[in-house]
Amino acid sequence: MAYYGWYKPTAPKKVDSGIKTQSKRGAFAKQWWGKEWISRLERFNDSARLGRGRAYARKGQVTGLDVTSKGVSAKVQGSRVRPYNVSIRLTPYSNEEWRRFVGVLGDNPLLVARMLAGEMPEEIERLCSKAGIALFPNSFRDMEASCSCPDYAIPCKHLAAVFYLLAEAFDRDPFLLFTLRGIEKDALFKALDGNHTDEPERQTGKKKKPVEPLPVDADVFWSSPDGAALPALHYQQPSASAILVRRLGAIPFWRSGRNFLDEMETTCKAASASMVDMRQQQEQASG
Secondary structure: OOOOOOOOOOOOOOOOOOEOOOOOOOOOOOOHHHHHHHHHHHHOOOHHHHHHHHHHHHHOOEEEEEEEOOEEEEEEOOOOOOOEEEEEEEOOOOHHHHHHHHHHHHOOHHHHHHHHOOOOOHHHHHHHHHOOOOOOOOOHHHEEEEEOOOOOOOOOHHHHHHHHHHHHHHHHOOOHHHHOOOOOHHHHHHHHHHOOOOOOOOOOOOOOOOOOOOOOOHHHHHOOOOOOOOOOOOOOOOOOOOHHHHHHOOOOOOOOOOOHHHHHHHHHHHHHHHHHHHHHHHHHHHO
16 A cells, blocks of 8 residues: 555566676775765765665666766666666866866876876866866756656666766776766877867877888788797786786776676786797797
């Protein structure tokens, strides 16, 4: 029996291949920028709905999640047959804010280097604030958020689940914060490389350096399986594994209980050792 202003709680339908958070308990984010994102969310929202959102995120009720410069689109499985559609869009930077932002980074190349390494220096928030640029939303007026569920609240538990997943995504790739402000990473670095502060759509016009030719003819190289085409090429097992993988970062919304980067490091170590062994066997056979 239902009463006015009260409804019987319903359990969400089980999802077999949903996107689960890496956090099983406690805080969702590990880095300060991910924690700040969660802090902003929890500062002006219904704690009960946030609690249900946390449970949804950990159970893997989010079945699809896409982050682009146009915003976040997601699907969250609730108690009904079809998942609910969730969308989140932060207020994009204006052209003037874009110019100021490029100026801030252009004056602080070390900050850019640290961001490329997967870190968001706390100093950047202070510099952005000083330049009048909002890094995090101050309220829901700074964003457009919607869910197709019948709950009137913003955020509902489905929106909250997506917010918590985003916190872990920001931990892995702080550039996603700027993506949600309408800034593509490639456009940002073109602007920094061209030393100008025009809007993202503009090209730098800077002439690229000519590409140096290969020291060996490509046909000769690929037809020489024993490596004779490059006799001076030095080989050795790398001192650090999965350098390129760690440079690119973890796959967003990795659907596994295992850590992606740790798994790739183990794989790269095994591949490197196998290649060294193979080379040594070839040298012994030819000697």
